[in-house]
Amino acid sequence: MKKILVYGVALAFLCTTALVAVANDKGPAEMTLQATVDANKKPKPAVFPHAKHQEKLACGECHHTKGDDGKQVAFTDGMKIQKCETCHNKAAGMPKGLQTFKDAAHKNCKGCHKETGKKELTKCSNCHPKKK
Ligand code: HEC
Ligand code: HEC
Ligand code: HEC
Numbered sequence: 001m002k003k004i005l006v007y008g009v010a011l012a013f014l015c016t017t018a019l020v021a022v023a024n025d026k027g028p029a030e031m032t033l034q035a036t037v038d039a040n041k042k043p044k045p046a047v048f049p050h051a052k053h054q055e056k057l058a059c060g061e062c063h064h065t066k067g068d069d070g071k072q073v074a075f076t077d078g079m080k081i082q083k084c085e086t087c088h089n090k091a092a093g094m095p096k097g098l099q100t101f102k103d104a105a106h107k108n109c110k111g112c113h114k115e116t117g118k119k120e121l122t123k124c125s126n127c128h129p130k131k132k
């Protein structure tokens with residue numbers, strides 16, 4: 001009887017760890033984004049409350065990956081999440097408007113912020129706060 005219980009607990013433990021292994025690590029809650037490849041001469045970091053966005057949005061709104069053919073592949077649970085710059089850099093041969101971190105971020109971040117219709121969200125200073 002005791003043995004069965006021990007096995008049961010071990011099995012339950014294995015199942016939960018297996019589940020955790022499938023789900024993605026959520027990454028940092030708060031981020032300061034700064035291009036390192038193709039960066040502007042004058043750095044312009046952007047603030048990004050990651051966790052706040054994760055509360056309402058699916059990971060695939062922002063994260064995706066690339067297939068062997070170089071085409072975009074949609075987000076799937078458990079996929080490897082890479083930095084935007086890994087693919088969105090000038091050497092990678094991306095189409096115009098998606099060639100740098102700035103390009104990709106502005107299209108993704110500003111694009112959605114524009115759709116919300118909230119003007120304050122599209123202001124430069126919303127993401128690039130002025131230095132105090
Ligand atoms: C919704 C958020 C958002 C808004 C609004 C926004 N940006 Fe950005 N911007 C980013 C992110 C994210 C990056 C990429 C990370 C970084 O700063 O390097 C970036 C990158 C940049 C860069 C390159 C910085 C570097 O160090 O290489 C410049 C320049 C820039 N933005 C200018 C602007 C200007 C000017 C405006 C207003 C007209 C603006 N941005 C509005 C999010 C935003
Ligand atoms: C609104 C856009 C957005 C959403 C939604 C979002 N993320 Fe992110 N996430 C980002 C950006 C931007 C970065 C920074 C990427 C970079 O530094 O190039 C990031 C970074 C990460 C990182 C760290 C990657 C690294 O190598 O530094 C992980 C892990 C991650 N996200 C997981 C998730 C998961 C899991 C979800 C869904 C629960 C999610 N994200 C939802 C935009 C988003
Ligand atoms: C593993 C490579 C890879 C990574 C990492 C990556 N992208 Fe992309 N992304 C692509 C490819 C490939 C395309 C399609 C380009 C084309 O149209 O030919 C694309 C297209 C896009 C587009 C335009 C199409 C759309 O979905 O709206 C945006 C915006 C974008 N990426 C933003 C981002 C942001 C923001 C990040 C980081 C959170 C990121 N990408 C990370 C490969 C990548």
Ligand code: HEC
Nearest residue numbers: 046047048049053057061062105108109112113116126127
């Ligand atoms: C798919 C939609 C979407 C995308 C993509 C997105 N955002 Fe947002 N973001 C929102 C919405 C909606 C809000 C307003 C949230 C609220 O007020 O609760 C917001 C709010 C913000 C705020 C203000 C937070 C606050 O506390 O008021 C910042 C800063 C921000 N986003 C930065 C970014 C950056 C940087 C990116 C790209 C890396 C990004 N966002 C991508 C939808 C998006």
